[in-house]
Amino acid sequence: MELMITNQALDKLTELDSSRLMILALTYDTEGCGCGVNGMPTFALITKKQRNHIDVMCKDREVVVDKMESVFFAEKITLDYNGATFRLTSPNEMLNPFIHTNSVLIKA
Numbered sequence: 585m586e587l588m589i590t591n592q593a594l595d596k597l598t599e600l601d602s603s604r605l606m607i608l609a610l611t612y613d614t615e616g617c618g619c620g621v622n623g624m625p626t627f628a629l630i631t632k633k634q635r636n637h638i639d640v641m642c643k644d645r646e647v648v649v650d651k652m653e654s655v656f657f658a659e660k661i662t663l664d665y666n667g668a669t670f671r672l673t674s675p676n677e678m679l680n681p682f683i684h685t686n687s688v689l690i691k692a
Contacts, residue, residue: 585649586641586660593665594644600685601629608663610640610649610672612656625656625672625679627663 587610589597598604606629614623630648637648649657658674665671670683 585654585657587647588660588662589642589644590662590664592667593663593670596665596670596685597629597645604645606631607633608642608645608647609637610647610653610657610661612650612653623656626683627670627672 587608597608609628609630611626611628612623613626633646633648634650636650636652638651638654640647640649657679658676660675661679662673663670664673668684669681670685671681672679672683
């Protein structure tokens with residue numbers, strides 16, 4: 585799996601994590617969605633990689649995904665920022681068009 589981060593998204597991530605020490609974790613959020621297969625791809629900023637995380641190729645920063653949740657993501661993903669929200673896309677579909685900056689979880 586590979587994540588490309590646009591310059592706009594990179595700038596906003598740097599604003600959220602000025603130390604650039606946090607890891608970007610792709611996540612599949614199922615909270616309030618009913619069951620485990622109903623959810624939305626999103627991301628969080630974390631301070632520590634977990635045992636269940638696998639690396640995602642990215643030239644701009646360290647990125648991981650939970651091994652079990654990786655099936656919900658395409659092989660090639662783009663993270664973009666439009667000035668108000670982040671969005672995750674793949675070459676074939678919009679994975680999540682509205683990831684608000686206040687919903688980006690920062691987990692210690």
